[in-house]
Amino acid sequence: MKVTFKIWRQEGLETQGALKTYDVDRLSEDMSFLEALDHLNETLVLKNEKVIAFESDCREGICGACGVFINGRAHGPHDNMSTCQLHMRSFKDGDTIVVEPWRAGTFPIVKDLVVDRSAFDRIIEQGAYITAKTGTAAEANAILIPKEVADASMDVAACIGCGACVATCKNASAALFVSAKINHLNKLPQGQPEAHKRLLEMTTQMELENFGSCTFTAACEVECPAEISINSIAEMNARYVKAKLFG
Amino acid sequence: MSLFFKKSIIAATGLFLCIFLIVHLSANMLLLLPENLARGLYNSYSTTLRESILISIIAYLLYISIIFHVIYAGIVTYKNRQSKGVRNVMNHKNENSSWASQNMGVLGVLILIFIVVHLVNFWARVKLGIGENVKTDVAGNMDVYEVTFTLFHNIYYVIFYSILMIPLGFHLHHGLKSAFKTLGFYHKKGLKILAKTSLIYAVVMSVGFGIIPIIVYFK
Incomplete structure (x- = not known):
């Protein structure tokens, strides 16, 4: 099959970017989208042109490394x-496919389709873990959890931290991501001792990173590969009130 | 001040305004009664409101709510636009979210324009005494019914009042259910009921307020 790619090319954060058109032939419909980009890059190498930078790792939907805006939708x-x-x-054969990087002030473009998502890492650092040293793996039934x-x-x-929620959000809000990370631990007995501290520090970091606020358009839950519901954000808000009152 | 606090102010004031709309629409239904009944009831109701201290307090809460709702919505929207930065060349938002949820600001501005005109038409004349003098009816009450009746016999005002109830409906539909979520309501079944309630509420308010000028016009 044959398609026309319109791909965002940008040398770096400070330079101007633009969509560049590539006609790509000899594609198979069994190819994954990333393989099609690989195929395009191989032709660019042969022509001695600069390859298109994009991220990927596991290619089986669990690592969260890949992620681009395809035809006006996060992840396609x-x-x-x-x-x-x-x-x-x-x-379809002959389609034009527009490919852009994640767009958010908090995700600066590194090159072409690659953005810097380290703001997520800095939020994680604020408490998306349990500080107690647990030693070797504990007996599985030591703490009973319904x-x-x-x-x-x-x-x-299940959140893989891909950043689609931020990219699709008109406010570039990271509320879905942050709520997933907070609720994951705060629901469990192991997360309880640091529940309020975790919530306040992670949400504070979210604001310091300059993410927008959630206005519940629900675009994120439609694009999220892990199918995390926006109810998770409402739950984070409830826990936030509790943390402010009792934390 | 945290983002959560700013959003909570928008949500809480919004919910208060939602309650107000129910009371407002219920009272406006008096306008649909036959004229000999409606005039007396509507005017005495409006006098009761103006003379009650409790209602005066609620009225001030209402002014504050509208002002805070608008100001904080402006601040949050500005901040969110800055956070987003450069926008996508192609973005099919309609495939993942409702149009109203993406355009609450535009809808809000339309409603604000409506409120200003509405206040000039009624509040300024009846309460502040600005503009044309309001007559009194046989019972000695200010004849607010006459003000309404005259206004809604101007076809341009009928169109203006009725058409702008459409953005109100969309704004309320998204606003009501989202306000609860912003304030931390996350009960799964409750949210499903809330979504339906919001839709019914928005339709009732939009159609209810929108149809009154049309009915009065043909009275």
């Missing part, structure tokens, strides 16, 4: 799917 045309899980069969609680915690723990 499907709901709740990461870029690496998108295949060329989702497009299945409903464990399930609810796992639902938000």
Whole structure:
């Protein structure tokens, strides 16, 4: 199959970027979207042109490294799917595909489709962990956790930190990501001792990083590859009030 | 001041205004009664409101709510735009979110324009005594019914009042359910009920307020 890519090319943060058109032939519809970009890059190498910079790692939807804006949607045309899980069969022969990096003031462009998502790391550093030294793996049944609680915690723990929520949000809000990281631990008994401190420090860091505020457009829950619900944000807000009152 | 606090002010004032709208619409329904009944009831109701101390306190709360709602919405929107920075060349927002949720600011501005005109039409004349003098009816009450009746026999005002209830409906639909979430309501089943309630509420308010000028026009 043959498609026309319009891909954002930008040398670095300080330089101007623009969409550049590439006609790509001999693609298979069984190729993943990232393989199609690999294929394009190989042709660019042969032509002695600079390859398109984009990120990927596991390519099986669990690492969160990949992520670009495809045809006006974060991670492409499907709901709740990461870029690496998108295949060329989702497009038609002769289609034009516009590819842009994540857009957010907090995710500065490094090069082409690569953005700097280290703001997420700095939020994680503020408390998305438990400080107690646990030694070797504890006996699994030492702390009993009701299945409903464990399930609810796992639902938000599924966040892969790809940044699609920020990219699709008109406010560049990181509320879905931050709420997932907070609720994951604060729901569990292990997270309780530092629950309020964790919440206040992580949300403070979120603001210091200059992320916007959530206005519940719900675009994030549609694009999130881990299907995290915006109810998680409402829960974070409830916990925030509790932390302010009792923390 | 934290983002959460700013959003909470918008949410709390918004919810207060939602309650006010229910009372306002209920009272406006008096206008739909036959004229001989409606005039007396509407005018005595309006006099009661003006003379009650409790209502005066609520009225001030209302002014403050509107002002805070607008100011904080402006601040938060400005801040959010700055956070976003450069926008996408192509963005199919309609595929992942409702139009109203993406355009609350635009809808809000339209409603604000409506409120200003509405206040000039009624509040300024009846309460502040600015503009044309308001007559009294046979019972000695200010004839607010007459003010309404005259206004809604001007086709341009009927169109203005009725059309602007459409953005109000969209604003209320997204605003009501989101205000609860902003304030930390996250009960799963409750949120489903809330979503339906918001839709019903928005339709009732929009159609209710929107249809009154039209009915009065043909009275």
